[in-house]
Amino acid sequence: MHATRSMAPGWRPALRLFATALATCLAGCGASQPGADVEVARIASPDGAVDAVLTEYNPGATASFVYRVHVVGHDDAWDSAPVAAELYGATRNASAYGVDLHWRDAGTLEARYLRARSIEVPKSKLDIDGHAVTVVLRAGVENPDAPAGGMAPAP
Template sequence: MVLTVLLAVGCSHDAIMPDVEVARVASPDLQADAVLTEANPGATASFIYRIRIVPHGADWRSVPSAAELYGATRNAQAYGVDLHWQDANNVRADYLQGRVMKPAAAAVSVAGRAVTLQLRSGVSNPAAPAGGMAPEPKQAR
């Protein structure tokens, strides 16, 4: 019984790893930002990517995600999602493959207007570096 509780507590820590901001792209009119965060649940699970649309320069932590993807990749070696603004009201999230956990909201209200987010799979980014998008933690000396 005690071992079961200890294992559950140890595993639950991995499931609640905090998100890390890995990309922020400003809209063409500098009124909004598309923010991509990455969560690393541990060695037995893949990265979770969340996309938020916030006022330009604003903190994303209190804003619900507009979409979530599990295990999204940009090429055969790179995890992640690439964000691109089409115009001031439309942002696109490109990825090669992955599982959509939370589909894109129809529109997000930000900076006094509705912004749409389109998820587009099948898009490879051969220049994306291998691994996750978050920087590796620095080793203590």
């Protein structure tokens, strides 16, 4: 029992040092790793009632970009809005990732892209404060003017 007591004080500084190093690493690593979605496009509907918002999530070097389409009230935050469509690995041309948003009319949003590895459409019909919006995905649309890489600005 005496041996345990004499060893414990020696371990405490080491344990504190380890805990501090771990906390520092986690805080620093979290800031430099890919993380949360970033808003990369926002377009108001023709009547100005709602906004279409496109976000980009960068999961890191071993995976492709994830694009999420949200529809929100004009100038509202998108982070609590449901995802209308999610496109993994969507491209706009041979060297540009992303999705282009266009309003066909005040109630129809079109998400245009060349190709995508996978697509999920959890909620294509939305009601935003009494404003009905249908989200339509349109593959095979090339945007030759889209710059290479992802849509989010470089840090």
